[in-house]
Amino acid sequence: MSILVLGTVALDTVKTPFGERKHMLGGSAVHFAMSCRLFTDVNLVAIIGADFPQKYIHFLSQKGIILTSLIRSQGKTFKWKGEYKGDLNSALTLSTELGVLSTFRPSVLKEQRNIRYVFLANLDPDIQRHLLRHMRLPRLVALDSMNYWIQHRRKSLLRLLKKVNIYVANDQEARSLSGEVNLIKAAKALRILGPQMVLIKKGEHGVLFYSDKFIFSLPAYPTEKVIDPTGAGDTFAGGFMGYLCKAKNMNETSLKKAIVFGTVAASFNVEDFGLNRTSRLSIQELSERTAKFRKCVSI
Amino acid sequence: MSILVLGTVALDTVKTPFGERKHMLGGSAVHFAMSCRLFTDVNLVAIIGADFPQKYIHFLSQKGIILTSLIRSQGKTFKWKGEYKGDLNSALTLSTELGVLSTFRPSVLKEQRNIRYVFLANLDPDIQRHLLRHMRLPRLVALDSMNYWIQHRRKSLLRLLKKVNIYVANDQEARSLSGEVNLIKAAKALRILGPQMVLIKKGEHGVLFYSDKFIFSLPAYPTEKVIDPTGAGDTFAGGFMGYLCKAKNMNETSLKKAIVFGTVAASFNVEDFGLNRTSRLSIQELSERTAKFRKCVSI
Numbered sequence: 001m002s003i004l005v006l007g008t009v010a011l012d013t014v015k016t017p018f019g020e021r022k023h024m025l026g027g028s029a030v031h032f033a034m035s036c037r038l039f040t041d042v043n044l045v046a047i048i049g050a051d052f053p054q055k056y057i058h059f060l061s062q063k064g065i066i067l068t069s070l071i072r073s074q075g076k077t078f079k080w081k082g083e084y085k086g087d088l089n090s091a092l093t094l095s096t097e098l099g100v101l102s103t104f105r106p107s108v109l110k111e112q113r114n115i116r117y118v119f120l121a122n123l124d125p126d127i128q129r130h131l132l133r134h135m136r137l138p139r140l141v142a143l144d145s146m147n148y149w150i151q152h153r154r155k156s157l158l159r160l161l162k163k164v165n166i167y168v169a170n171d172q173e174a175r176s177l178s179g180e181v182n183l184i185k186a187a188k189a190l191r192i193l194g195p196q197m198v199l200i201k202k203g204e205h206g207v208l209f210y211s212d213k214f215i216f217s218l219p220a221y222p223t224e225k226v227i228d229p230t231g232a233g234d235t236f237a238g239g240f241m242g243y244l245c246k247a248k249n250m251n252e253t254s255l256k257k258a259i260v261f262g263t264v265a266a267s268f269n270v271e272d273f274g275l276n277r278t279s280r281l282s283i284q285e286l287s288e289r290t291a292k293f294r295k296c297v298s299i
Numbered sequence: 300m301s302i303l304v305l306g307t308v309a310l311d312t313v314k315t316p317f318g319e320r321k322h323m324l325g326g327s328a329v330h331f332a333m334s335c336r337l338f339t340d341v342n343l344v345a346i347i348g349a350d351f352p353q354k355y356i357h358f359l360s361q362k363g364i365i366l367t368s369l370i371r372s373q374g375k376t377f378k379w380k381g382e383y384k385g386d387l388n389s390a391l392t393l394s395t396e397l398g399v400l401s402t403f404r405p406s407v408l409k410e411q412r413n414i415r416y417v418f419l420a421n422l423d424p425d426i427q428r429h430l431l432r433h434m435r436l437p438r439l440v441a442l443d444s445m446n447y448w449i450q451h452r453r454k455s456l457l458r459l460l461k462k463v464n465i466y467v468a469n470d471q472e473a474r475s476l477s478g479e480v481n482l483i484k485a486a487k488a489l490r491i492l493g494p495q496m497v498l499i500k501k502g503e504h505g506v507l508f509y510s511d512k513f514i515f516s517l518p519a520y521p522t523e524k525v526i527d528p529t530g531a532g533d534t535f536a537g538g539f540m541g542y543l544c545k546a547k548n549m550n551e552t553s554l555k556k557a558i559v560f561g562t563v564a565a566s567f568n569v570e571d572f573g574l575n576r577t578s579r580l581s582i583q584e585l586s587e588r589t590a591k592f593r594k595c596v597s598i
Contacts, residue, residue, distance in 0.1 A: 219516040
């Protein structure tokens with residue numbers, strides 16, 4: 001079993017109370033892949049520009065990420081610049097340079113079209129749908145989005161929601177798309193839009209899972225060390241999807257376990273800038289902290 | 300076993316997106332008592348003014364709350380007026396009339412001095428300390444406070460913290476008193492100030508418990524129905540302390556159970572204005588929802 005992730009590969013410039021880093025390797029697909037790789041093979045579908053450093057390609061290869069559908073194009077790599085203040089709970093975007101992203105049309109190899117686990121990380125919903133049409137028999141498709149697309153590509157997003165199994169959103173996005181302030185009401189409203197499962201990420205407050213069969217609420221891992229939360233949501237999704245892919249079956253127990261693994265993976269992500277921590281993470285470390293976390297949340 | 304609670308008895312005027320209620324029975328001691336009574340006898344220590352409606356006295360008596368140390372004094376009853384908007388997560392105080400509270404010196408009957416479970420609900424820390432000095436051999440003392448006292452009676456509060464077992468605070472208060480933004484760091488810093496246990500209430504995001512022996516993080520009960528959150532924190536504390544008093548022993552298991560009962564009690568409180576829901580609550584209903592809640596949070 002392997003996973004295919006469509007998303008961004010970015011050069012991130014991030015400032016937090018703990019320092020600043022320029023042009024770090026980042027992006028939704030990369031953060032997803034860095035935790036997902038602990039469970040399964042990850043096929044990355046994304047675009048980079050001519051300015052993308054070769055050392056980052058080597059780095060991703062060394063981490064075992066399959067780059068056959070990573071396109072390099074003329075133009076500049078997608079760049080994001082942001083700042084976190086105070087409790088580091090929300091990013092202030094200082095600038096976004098789309099670069100090659102603006103002309104991105106993803107394509108996958110013939111053999112990749114048979115991959116059954118698909119994560120559509122945050123991107124233009126038309127691009128996400130374009131990719132999804134290439135997939136032959138997906139078993140589990142999860143979709144992430146962001147406020148920009150909710151506002152500017154609402155119709156496309158609503159159409160796409162009917163074709164996915166899981167919609168992953170943060171609390172603001174869930175509220176914005178559903179028009180409901182209360183998160184349970186929001187989850188129910190989003191469920192009606194198509195996806196059988198809704199996963200609402202609440203940052204330092206954990207995760208809420210909603211389906212017709214069960215509801216699951218899990219706090220975040222209680223951590224003192226928050227240096228840079230960029231990519232925590234995608235790291236969560238990577239752990240979540242990775243575990244489900246490895247477990248093969250999908251029921252209440254495996255879904256809850258997947259959410260726990262995603263939560264713990266995200267707790268590592270925030271401990272250092274960019275991919276510094278998750279790129280060094282082993283499945284043993286993840287399992288050890290998961291056992292510790294279970295003690296903190298079990299009644 | 301019984302509990303003694305020192306706090307306010309108030310007349311609350313509350314506006315939420317779901318309506319407005321004038322001069323409802325409220326106050327920290329009353330909300331605490333209304334959930335605590337499901338587990339044990341509650342002795343209420345508070346002050347009311349000449350304007351306090353007799354029907355509310357009858358109401359409290361009928362609920363089994365022991366009112367022998369409820370003083371009626373010349374002057375006006377404490378009044379609070381507040382409004383909730385949007386997600387109803389934080390109250391905007393429109394006005395506060397201290398009335399008889401400003402001259403309150405609590406006193407308890409001789410037999411009440413032997414009560415071993417004490418909850419010092421939000422009040423001037425000097426008044427809280429005055430009451431605590433009357434207690435002969437308290438086994439468990441929990442303290443609540445608020446930002447006003449943290450700012451204006453810091454010294455008194457810090458002195459009092461050395462004499463209590465549990466400090467109960469909401470996230471803003473915990474941050475304000477500890478000077479730490481991160482809640483784990485805040486809990487650790489508060490632990491050093493004296494109390495062996497720290498309970499941080501995060502509203503719709505649940506509770507964080509910290510002690511040297513274990514950390515416990517629990518989300519709130521996932522509810523769609525939030526009409527009026529006034530008193531939810533005290534309702535939580537009432538369920539928490541009530542269960543501990545009934546259970547008699549205090550270990551990881553009973554503390555976690557107490558936190559679960561407090562959380563579920565609070566979920567009833569928010570479902571209607573003032574005491575409308577908790578005053579009709581039975582231990583059966585509380586237990587049934589607790590079983591449901593356990594399913595939502597167990598891995």
